[in-house]
Amino acid sequence: MNGTLQALIFDVDGTLADTERDGHRVAFNRAFAAAGLGWDWSVDVYGELLKVSGGKERIRRYLHEYRPDVQVSGDTDAYIAGLHQAKNRFYGELVAAGDVPLRPGVKRLVLEARVAGLRLAIATTTSMENVTTLLEHCIGPGAPRWFEVIGAGDVVPVKKPAPDIYHLVLGALRLLPGQCLALEDSGNGLRAARTAGLPTLVTVSDYTRHDDFQGAAVVLDHLGEPELPVRVLAGDLGCAPYVDVAALRALHAGQGQA
Numbered sequence: 001m002n003g004t005l006q007a008l009i010f011d012v013d014g015t016l017a018d019t020e021r022d023g024h025r026v027a028f029n030r031a032f033a034a035a036g037l038g039w040d041w042s043v044d045v046y047g048e049l050l051k052v053s054g055g056k057e058r059i060r061r062y063l064h065e066y067r068p069d070v071q072v073s074g075d076t077d078a079y080i081a082g083l084h085q086a087k088n089r090f091y092g093e094l095v096a097a098g099d100v101p102l103r104p105g106v107k108r109l110v111l112e113a114r115v116a117g118l119r120l121a122i123a124t125t126t127s128m129e130n131v132t133t134l135l136e137h138c139i140g141p142g143a144p145r146w147f148e149v150i151g152a153g154d155v156v157p158v159k160k161p162a163p164d165i166y167h168l169v170l171g172a173l174r175l176l177p178g179q180c181l182a183l184e185d186s187g188n189g190l191r192a193a194r195t196a197g198l199p200t201l202v203t204v205s206d207y208t209r210h211d212d213f214q215g216a217a218v219v220l221d222h223l224g225e226p227e228l229p230v231r232v233l234a235g236d237l238g239c240a241p242y243v244d245v246a247a248l249r250a251l252h253a254g255q256g257q258a
């Protein structure tokens with residue numbers, strides 16, 4: 001490790017909020033219906049498609065693996081981009097309607113971290129617009145500004161599990177990986193953070209609980225609240241009943257001895 005904990009770098013989808021099953025998936029299906037396509041991504045099919053990071057990449061995989069019969073007329077990239085744009089409009093509506101809840105402990109921890117002087121950042125596969133919509137509606141209108149760096153979407157050529165988005169965020173923060181802690185929910189996210197050298201806390205979601213979390217500092221069911229203690233699935237959180245700044249500092253310091 002390179003000194004004390006300075007910054008928390010949050011993933012978004014699955015980590016800050018349960019965005020996938022009732023958010024992105026539903027929005028994809030609305031976009032497909034609006035385009036007159038007979039496609040409907042079930043909860044199970046979406047779980048399979050989630051192995052691919054990125055919404056555009058996910059549509060491409062679906063066409064390739066599930067609908068090889070479909071011939072897109074014209075430019076496939078433009079066709080996918082159009083569907084994805086429509087998906088994000090529907091996603092924004094779902095977030096604004098309150099259908100995409102924050103995960104337990106997220107708002108509390110973000111507020112505590114600010115008070116404690118920890119720097120905050122985001123490293124995500126989804127777009128900047130989706131991130132700001134989520135933060136504004138679920139935390140508060142000023143929340144996007146609390147995050148000093150938001151690395152989002154297509155700003156890097158390769159998405160998670162590649163480490164590129166974490167490299168970009170670390171560069172913008174001017175911090176070394178050992179001065180930060182990443183918070184992720186998926187095997188792809190963990191691999192991205194670990195490849196960038198970051199100690200990583202994982203909170204699993206329904207879609208990711210069977211992913212490979214080898215290398216995580218700790219794996220939890222969620223961040224917890226005083227009245228909702230966490231369950232430790234792998235690693236050690238000491239005797240903290242939920243994740244607060246003191247628990248994160250202790251976890252980070254422990255990584256130095258690992």
Ligand code: XBP
Pocket residue numbers: 011012013014015020024052053054055056123124125126127130160189
């Ligand atoms: C999650 C993803 C994203 C979202 C949808 O990545 O894979 O693709 O499902 O995002 P992360 P877009 O957890 O790293 O944020 O459709 O906007 O790409």
Ligand code: MG
Pocket residue numbers: 011012013014015184185186189
């Ligand atoms: Mg995620």
